[in-house]
Amino acid sequence: MALQVRRYNAIRIMKTALPVLTFCAVLGILSGLTLDTFKNILFTFPGLFVLIPVTIGMGGNLGAILSSRITSALHLGVVSLTPTDHVLRSNVLGVSIVGVLSFFAVGILGYLFCVLMGFKSVGLVKMVLISSISGVLLILVVIITTILAAFLSYKKGIDPDDTTIPIVTSVCDVFGILILFVITMAVL
């Protein structure tokens, strides 16, 4: 029996949403604190600002794509949690390739935007290195979190559709910024 909503009620929607949104806000503040911790480096090279929204966004997007695909495959019963599973492997591989290419492009585009806008940047090579290395690490976090969240939910009898995407996007938000700045410190 599918979930049937007969009528929307603003108060009821808000009551359901606000606790989840508050939890997400706490995680968001954690990324904010990470930004604040690294503010000296940010204000020295304002070009790094260009990478912030895209890093937060891309982790979440890749996570959402992989989660939706794996949860649908779980519902269809065509995937299992073994390293040799064909469906699991090709989905992980597909998302990794798209992800690595995207983060490489982000580095180049980021540098071009800095030149165009006259922001003080770290230079093309370092920009691409920062974006690509932190991208690869973030993709690893995305893959591990998605697989764990999806399969654990499924095992516990919870619909993975309801849990995986929020878990993965929240984890990526926090780790995205953290990884970006740790790698920036290492590259500079």
Added chain:
Amino acid sequence: MLEKKQGAKYLEEYVSVRFIIRQSSLPLLICIIFDMFAGVVLGSMEGALSILPGLLVLIPPLLDERGNIAGAFGSRLGSALHQGLIRPDLRGDKNLVHSVAASLGEGATMAVVIASLAYVTMLVLGRESIGIISLVAISLMVWALSAFILISLVMVFAFTVFKHGIDPDNVMGPMVTSAGDVLTVLALFIAVRIIMGVV
């Protein structure tokens, strides 16, 4: 027999690495471009961010929240359109009004919650921050300047794609978060200008 064949073909496509890459590249590219534009706007307010300490902490939660709220609104619209609960026109239908009101209410509430949380955390950690009134004021201004436009955009976009026979569930996600990021950062840019004019 035919069904079985189609099922097999579907599964074959489903596990094809090339198919996955082809399907997800375009939405990701659009996200990259929108988000980099948001980043450029952030970069250009670097001066203001350095003289208003504490503001940096607001940026990630404000971006997340706008995406979460508008994303939920978009997926509610998608489900409601499929079920015929909401019709794709702008004649203030009761379900639509409640759904819009919920999103706007969530946005205003979270604007205050985020700014207060940020202030308290900075206070506890002993980091420098502007006052709680200024932080809440900026956060609420960002909401006022971006929420109404974003909700209207999501609504018009969902109705348009639905009328053209495209499933809103497939296209709304990336579009909503990218548009939300750009609008939030632009709103922050204006809000900071206003606050600096007042202080």
